[in-house]
Structures are given as structure tokens and as C-alpha cells.
Amino acid sequence: MECRAMMRPLLATCRRKPGALITRAGIRRASDNWASGPAQKPASDFVHFPGALKSQFTSTMKFRNPTEETAMPTYRIMDADGNIVDNSRDPQSASDEEILGWYHNMLTVSIFDLIMFDAQRQGRVSFYMVSAGEEGIAVGSASALTPDDVCYLQYREQGVMVQRGFTLKEMMNQLFANKDDYGKGRNMPVHYGSGKLNVHTISSPLATQIPQASGAAYALKMQRLINPNTPERVVACYFGEGAASEGDFHAALNIAATKACPIVFVCRNNGFAISTASIEQYKGDGIASRGLGYGIDTIRVDGNDIFAVREVMREARKRALEGDCKPVLVEAMSYRVSHHSTSDDSFAYRAKREVEEWKRRDNPITRLRKWMENKGIWNEEKETEARAAIRKQVLQEFSAAEKLKKPAIREMFEDVYEKMTPEAMQQMKDLKRMIEKYPKEYDVAMYEGGVKSLD
Amino acid sequence: MISCARHLCETLKTRSAPSRAYATAGDAGKRRLNLPVDFGKSPLLHHTSATFQNVPDLPQHGKTTKLNLYQAVNAGLRAALKEDNKVLCFGEDVAFGGVFRCTMNLQSEFGPDRVFNTPITEQGIVGAAIGMAAEGAKPVVEIQFADYVFPAFDQIVNEASKFRYREGATGANLAGMVLRMPCGGVGHGALYHTQSPESLFCHIPGFKVVVPRSPTQAKGLLLASILESQDPVIFMEPKILYRAAVEEVPDELYTLPLGKAEVLKTGSDLTMISYGRPLYTCMAAIEAVEKASPGLSVELIDLRTIFPWDRQTVLESVKKTGRAMVVHESMVNYGVGSELAASIQEAAFLHLKAPIKRLGGWTTHTGLAWEKFIFPDTTRIYDGVLELMDY
Numbered sequence: 070m071e072c073r074a075m076m077r078p079l080l081a082t083c084r085r086k087p088g089a090l091i092t093r094a095g096i097r098r099a100s101d102n103w104a105s106g107p108a109q110k111p112a113s114d115f116v117h118f119p120g121a122l123k124s125q126f127t128s129t130m131k132f133r134n135p136t137e138e139t140a141m142p143t144y145r146i147m148d149a150d151g152n153i154v155d156n157s158r159d160p161q162s163a164s165d166e167e168i169l170g171w172y173h174n175m176l177t178v179s180i181f182d183l184i185m186f187d188a189q190r191q192g193r194v195s196f197y198m199v200s201a202g203e204e205g206i207a208v209g210s211a212s213a214l215t216p217d218d219v220c221y222l223q224y225r226e227q228g229v230m231v232q233r234g235f236t237l238k239e240m241m242n243q244l245f246a247n248k249d250d251y252g253k254g255r256n257m258p259v260h261y262g263s264g265k266l267n268v269h270t271i272s273s274p275l276a277t278q279i280p281q282a283s284g285a286a287y288a289l290k291m292q293r294l295i296n297p298n299t300p301e302r303v304v305a306c307y308f309g310e311g312a313a314s315e316g317d318f319h320a321a322l323n324i325a326a327t328k329a330c331p332i333v334f335v336c337r338n339n340g341f342a343i344s345t346a347s348i349e350q351y352k353g354d355g356i357a358s359r360g361l362g363y364g365i366d367t368i369r370v371d372g373n374d375i376f377a378v379r380e381v382m383r384e385a386r387k388r389a390l391e392g393d394c395k396p397v398l399v400e401a402m403s404y405r406v407s408h409h410s411t412s413d414d415s416f417a418y419r420a421k422r423e424v425e426e427w428k429r430r431d432n433p434i435t436r437l438r439k440w441m442e443n444k445g446i447w448n449e450e451k452e453t454e455a456r457a458a459i460r461k462q463v464l465q466e467f468s469a470a471e472k473l474k475k476p477a478i479r480e481m482f483e484d485v486y487e488k489m490t491p492e493a494m495q496q497m498k499d500l501k502r503m504i505e506k507y508p509k510e511y512d513v514a515m516y517e518g519g520v521k522s523l524d
Numbered sequence: 525m526i527s528c529a530r531h532l533c534e535t536l537k538t539r540s541a542p543s544r545a546y547a548t549a550g551d552a553g554k555r556r557l558n559l560p561v562d563f564g565k566s567p568l569l570h571h572t573s574a575t576f577q578n579v580p581d582l583p584q585h586g587k588t589t590k591l592n593l594y595q596a597v598n599a600g601l602r603a604a605l606k607e608d609n610k611v612l613c614f615g616e617d618v619a620f621g622g623v624f625r626c627t628m629n630l631q632s633e634f635g636p637d638r639v640f641n642t643p644i645t646e647q648g649i650v651g652a653a654i655g656m657a658a659e660g661a662k663p664v665v666e667i668q669f670a671d672y673v674f675p676a677f678d679q680i681v682n683e684a685s686k687f688r689y690r691e692g693a694t695g696a697n698l699a700g701m702v703l704r705m706p707c708g709g710v711g712h713g714a715l716y717h718t719q720s721p722e723s724l725f726c727h728i729p730g731f732k733v734v735v736p737r738s739p740t741q742a743k744g745l746l747l748a749s750i751l752e753s754q755d756p757v758i759f760m761e762p763k764i765l766y767r768a769a770v771e772e773v774p775d776e777l778y779t780l781p782l783g784k785a786e787v788l789k790t791g792s793d794l795t796m797i798s799y800g801r802p803l804y805t806c807m808a809a810i811e812a813v814e815k816a817s818p819g820l821s822v823e824l825i826d827l828r829t830i831f832p833w834d835r836q837t838v839l840e841s842v843k844k845t846g847r848a849m850v851v852h853e854s855m856v857n858y859g860v861g862s863e864l865a866a867s868i869q870e871a872a873f874l875h876l877k878a879p880i881k882r883l884g885g886w887t888t889h890t891g892l893a894w895e896k897f898i899f900p901d902t903t904r905i906y907d908g909v910l911e912l913m914d915y
Contacts, residue, residue, distance in 0.1 A: 250692070251693040263694060269658060269694075269696060277651065277679060277682065280647065280648045281655035281683070283651070283655060284651065284656040285658055287656060288658075288661040289659060321648060323643045328652075484689045485729045486688075487754035487755055
């Protein structure tokens with residue numbers, strides 16, 4: 070701090086001049102902080118410490134105790150029976166056709182999950198993670214985004230992929246790590262990504278995507294500053310309540326707030342991080358209470374209510390783009406009905422009864438189904454038909470993807486750098502020599518192009 | 525993370541030698557080898573533009589200005605910001621010019637949207653840079669000291685390094701992302717203002733790792749990293765050279781190739797390979813040893829890019845001389861020298877007349893009182909040459 074204080078007089082000479090970009094007038098920017106406000110007046114009841122500009126003096130010594138605060142309420146539009154409780158928000162910001170589409174997408178994710186979970190159990194894919202109970206958060210939030218918006222996911226957001234148009238074929242290619250997988254067979258199953266859908270490839274390290282998303286949002290804002298004709302875009306960044314304990318969460322929200330980034334953070338609070346219940350994850354009022362601490366507009370929403378999630382996301386997106394842009398935090402509450410992954414048996418740490426209770430009592434799919442049935446646009450017959458059709462389609466894509474060859478062996482060395490290094494080229498030759506010298510030791514037939522790809 | 529290295533530097537200078545708390549050397553009057561480097565006369569710097577012709581890719585004509593290393597970094601950043609409006613420059617205390625003055629006046633020239641301060645969070649800075657680069661921006665970020673890059677290691681190792689690879693056919697990559705960080709010893713930086721973690725970055729494929737030794741290099745290599753490299757770059761600036769190394773630098777925008785070493789001095793008996801600050805010590809040792817043993821000639825190579833490194837230039841030289849020595853400040857074991865020594869041994873075994881010598885920092889931390897003993901000095905390099913020649 071001393072260094073900075075020393076430099077202050079210099080700054081008078083380097084105040085902001087019109088630069089390469091035209092800056093909007095009247096907006097307080099972080100870099101304007103040097104010109105801090107006027108000195109405090111005598112007998113003022115306000116403190117002008119630079120670290121807390123609007124703090125009033127008090128002669129009452131009171132420690133704020135979080136347990137004395139009421140928990141942030143959970144916003145909902147529709148109750149567990151599919152009845153609308155908030156008539157001020159029109160769930161019909163979408164047409165019946167669109168709503169039927171969301172239902173179809175949630176159902177698809179749920180059926181896909183069941184089939185792939187079993188496929189892993191049979192050893193046909195190496196790993197899988199279902200998103201049962203959280204289909205509403207994913208599909209509902211994604212329905213409020215434009216195709217141009219950029220998404221960063223954690224891994225339990227299959228519904229975002231499906232809602233954005235990722236096909237069953239594309240999903241299966243990723244899971245089977247075959248030659249048509251966009252990730253070229255390099256990532257574990259469920260690590261989806263799509264350039265054309267503006268979804269960055271999922272990576273396993275938790276929360277790393279959150280500061281990346283803040284940076285991406287800043288880049289989108291800059292694109293509009295450079296060229297105002299660029300369409301308005303936000304970043305949607307998804308993560309679980311467990312990931313929010315990582316340092317990257319803190320870094321990301323703080324940067325997004327201080328740099329006014331157009332981003333919507335969507336926290337899926339499903340109560341568990343593998344075996345760790347949220348009671349062991351944090352002591353405060355969930356994730357939402359932290360948003361305010363960073364100076365971020367925050368809301369908690371019922372994640373089993375797809376209408377509420379969608380409307381909250383629509384509003385969050387709008388706010389994120391207002392004025393100089395700003396981040397918004399959405400904490401979507403749900404319950405992880407499923408095991409954490411195919412490598413987890415969740416009954417080792419929670420009662421089966423509790424899970425069954427949640428499955429029966431509340432579920433985003435059945436809730437929307439009840440609403441649709443009340444409205445007369447859905448019935449048992451349509452349900453049976455849709456389930457059978459989806460199941461058939463999933464199985465078709467399953468066997469098609471399973472039959473495709475693995476990516477060329479060469480792809481193992483490609484894309485580390487833009488151009489393969491001489492070292493990597495030598496290693497590729499070494500590998501080829503080994504395979505040719507000991508042909509019985511290596512099965513290359515299943516890889517596109519066999520050993521020839523190493524030429 | 526806070527540093528007051530510069531401030532320390534100012535106050536400590538005024539104290540008398542006997543009371544100083546940092547590293548000492550023997551009686552200056554009696555020393556023959558461990559003398560201070562005279563940067564004003566070093567043949568490793570372009571004191572006039574006439575010597576530009578010795579360096580391929582340096583512009584031969586056009587105006588030049590005498591700049592030190594921080595001014596050259598500043599000139600490089602300015603040229604990049606001017607050349608491409610996708611370039612963004614940020615980090616801790618970057619807005620007022622940076623604690624080492626590298627970003628001086630850039631905010632006033634290019635505005636606070638493109639040159640700005642971040643909260644103190646290295647993982648956030650690198651994470652945000654990844655996201656920006658993924659959307660086509662060119663973030664050139666500063667980690668205030670290389671010693672403080674470790675909170676960002678997850679973002680560097682697991683995210684940025686693997687980004688292009690895992691994105692595969694989606695085509696997303698981090699071209700234009702550059703992580704700048706001051707590195708190396710400064711005489712009194714102790715544990716957290718002296719580190720050179722380059723070999724840690726080299727153990728993870730995906731980044732190019734660059735260390736310039738001089739102002740012309742700093743500008744040319746930095747501009748290549750920002751404007752030309754299709755891969756992310758870690759750009760390590762030896763902070764002891766920020767003010768010490770002064771030379772003529774072309775005013776125009778130019779780039780120097782990444783992945784290409786520079787032969788600084790040709791020789792026939794031994795190949796010495798180094799990068800950054802120790803090159804000056806190497807040169808001093810070579811001058812002393814060649815003077816003491818007439819007829820002996822040492823070839824000196826500046827690696828410039830540590831990874832992926834220029835195997836061809838190094839191997840050709842060692843095949844010619846038959847002896848090799850690698851010199852760096854960072855710890856000797858598992859250091860850059862280990863990788864080079866192993867690679868040379870594999871590729872030039874029959875040409876070798878002596879074991880390959882690695883000279884690096886001892887296997888310890890940089891305790892304040894002993895910095896001069898820890899890094900390879902002129903005497904150790906001098907002795908190493910004699911040892912290899914006598915083998």
C-alpha cells in the first residue's frame with residue numbers, strides 16, 4: 070500500500086484520457102477510486118473510510134449474528150401439485166409448444182440417465198453421472214438464454230446441453246469416446262462441450278470454470294464496447310454448492326463484481342457434495358447469502374419449479390446486461406435424488422427412505438407434468454408414448470455410437486500445442502515402432518486408421 | 525500478494541555495507557572472478573544498433589531508443605495494445621504502472637477497460653484470463669512475482685495447459701494469452717521474491733515458457749507471445765535486469781521467434797547453455813577462463829524459450845564441441861539443466877568427451893543471508909569449465 074500511496078501525486082497527470090475505446094460517462098469505475106471522496110466533515114455521522122464508503126457511526130456495540138437474520142426466501146411460481154401460486158409472473162412467457170419441449174427435454178435427460186447408468190454397470194461405458202432431480206434447473210435456466218450466450222458447466226447439467234440442442238448422437242459419441250466425439254476421446258464421460266452451441270468443454274477440477282466464466286463475460290462486454298453492433302450476450306456459469314467452497318468461487322464472484330461482468334452464476338444446491346451434506350459444507354445461509362457480500366444481486370429459487378427457474382433466469386439475464394453490466398447470483402434449491410456418480414453408493418451416507426421421500430414428494434418433471442395435465446395439454450397416453458419414443462431413440466444412438474471406432478491414435482499427441490513439437494513427433498515414431506515390433510501386445514484395430522495414423 | 529521489494533531497494537541502498545542484512549561477498553579489492561557485471565559494457569547487450577545484424581529477425585534499419593528491460597516490456601505492451609484492440613492488460617497494481625513500472629501510462633493511453641487492476645487473487649487472474657482468451661480476447665496478465673504464481677497453479681496446470689487438448693474439435697484455444705511474471709534473484713528477495721519456477725511449468729505440456737535476457741528480446745519475444753503464438757505463453761522477466769540491462773531497442777513493432785535459441789558467442793571446446801540473468805555471469809566466466817587459458821574457446825547459447833526448447837541448435841553445438849554445461853538460478857535437481865543434460869546425453873552420446881555439467885541453485889530455499897552463495901556465480905562457472913576441460 071505504501072508504494073501505491075507514494076505514486077498518488079503522479080496520477081493527476083495520468084487521469085483517464087479518451088483511449089481506444091469510448092467509455093460511458095457517469096459510470097463509477099474501479100479505476101476511478103484514486104479520486105476518493107471529499108474529506109470527512111467535522112461531526113459527521115458517516116465514516117469515509119475508503120474501505121466502507123457509506124458506513125454510519127454507531128454508539129451501540131452490536132455484533133451481527135447470522136442466526137438472527139432470516140434465511141433468504143425461496144422463490145416459486147408453481148407448487149408441488151402444479152398449481153400456480155404467483156399469478157403476477159406469467160409462466161406463459163413461453164408457448165405451450167415450448168413448454169412441451171422443455172418437458173420432453175427433461176424426460177429425455179431422465180431416461181437417458183437411467184439407460185446410461187445401467188450401461189456403466191454393464192461395463193459398456195467407463196463412467197456416468199446422472200442429474201435426477203435437477204433437470205428443472207438445467208432445462209429451465211437454459212430456456213431463458215439465447216443460443217449466443219456462453220455456458221460454462223460443472224458436469225450435472227445435461228439438461229442445459231439438451232435444451233441448447235445437443236443431440237443424443239452427440240452425447241453418445243462423447244460417452245463412448247469414439248471418433249466423432251468433439252473431445253476426440255480425451256475426456257471422461259459426461260465432459261461434454263460444443264463449439265457451435267457455445268458450451269465450453271467440461272473439466273473435472275471443481276469450480277475452475279467459475280473465474281473463467283467471469284473472464285469470458287468480461288470479454289463479451291469488451292466485444293460490444295469495440296463493436297456496438299455485436300449482439301448482447303451473457304455467460305451462464307453453473308456449479309454445485311460443494312464447488313462453491315473452492316477458492317475459485319470466491320475469486321470469480323469478486324472479479325465479476327469489481328469488473329462489472331455480464332454473467333449469471335447458477336448454483337445448484339442439491340444438499341450433497343458426494344457424501345458431504347451441506348451442513349458440513351458451510352455454516353451460513355446457503356450460497357445465496359454470500360452473493361450480497363460481494364455486492365452481487367442475488368436470488369434463491371425453487372429448483373424443482375421450472376417456471377420459477379426460467380423467470381428468474383430471464384430477469385437475471387436482463388439485469389446482467391443493464392447499464393455497465395453486472396453479475397447476478399441464482400441459487401437454485403433441489404435435492405440430489407441420484408447417487409453422486411456410478412462410482413458412488415449414496416446409501417452408505419444417507420437413508421434410502423429420505424431419497425424415496427424426495428422422489429415421491431417433489432420432482433421437477435412430475436410437477437410440470439401436473440401443470441400440463443391441469444391445463445389439458447398432457448395425459449397418460451401421451452406420457453407413455455413419449456417415454457417409449459425417447460427410450461427407442463436413446464437405444465438406437467447407443468448402439469450406433471458403440472459401434473464407431475475410437476479416434477486415431479495420433480490424436481493422443483495432437484492439440485497439446487497448435488503444432489506438434491519435434492519431441493512429440495519423435496515420441497509418436499517411438500510408439501509406432503513399439504506397436505509394429507510387438508503387434509500382439511497392442512490392439513490397434515479399434516482405432517481409426519490403425520497404426521498408420523502415427524505416420 | 526504485497527511486495528515492497530522496490531521500496532526495500534530504495535531504503536537499503538543508503539545503508540552502509542557492514543550493517544546490511546542481505547547476501548555478502550568477499551573483499552571487493554581482492555576478488556578476481558565474482559565481480560559485479562558491468563552492464564554498460566556487456567557484449568550481451570546492443571550498445572549501438574550496429575550489432576543488430578548479429579541477431580536474425582531484429583530489424584536492421586529504423587529508429588532505436590535506449591531502454592532498460594522494464595521500459596522494453598512497457599514498449600512491447602504498448603505496441604501490442606495499439607496493434608490489436610483485443611489485447612487486455614491486467615493484474616495486481618497494474619493500473620498505476622505496476623510495482624516494477626512495466627505498465628506505466630498504459631491505462632491513461634488505452635483506458636481502464638483495457639488496462640486495469642484486479643482484486644488480489646492469482647487463481648482469479650489466471651482463471652479470468654483463460655475465459656477471456658477462450659472468447660477471442662488476448663489477455664496479457666501480470667503475476668506480481670513468480671513466487672506468487674502457485675495459487676494459480678491449478679488454473680495453469682489443469683485448465684490452461686489442457687485447454688486446446690480437451691476442447692478438441694470444438695476448436696477453442698487460448699491463443700494470445702500471456703502470463704507475465706518477474707522472476708529470479710535480486711540480491712535480497714529471500715524466500716518469496718527470488719524464485720524461478722520455470723521447470724515446474726515445463727513439466728506440463730501446453731504452455732510455451734519464455735525467459736528474455738535483454739530489452740530487445742523482452743520486446744520482441746513478448747510481442748511474438750501476444751500477437752503470433754497460437755499457444756498460451758508464460759513470460760518470465762528476470763527482475764534484476766529491469767533497471768540494470770539497458771540497450772538500443774528498435775522503435776517499430778517486431779517479433780523474435782519463439783522456440784528458437786540464440787548463439788551469443790561461438791566456440792569450439794565447450795557449449796554453455798543458459799537463459800535470462802545467469803547469461804551475464806556465464807559471459808563473465810567465459811571471458812575470465814579464456815583469458816586464463818589462451819586457445820580455449822567456449823560457445824554460449826541463450827535458450828530464450830525454455831519449453832519447447834530448440835533441440836537442434838543445442839545438439840548441433842554440443843556435437844561440435846563435445847562438452848556441455850547448463851546454468852540456471854533455479855534448483856539444480858529436476859531443473860531445466862536436468863532435462864537438457866538427459867536429452868543431450870541421449871542424442872549426442874558418442875560426441876561427448878566429458879559428463880554434462882548442471883550448475884543451478886543448491887537444493888535449498890533462498891535464505892536472505894546467503895543469496896550470493898546459492899545461485900551459480902562466476903567462480904562456480906569458471907571452475908566448472910576447468911573441471912570439464914580437465915576431465
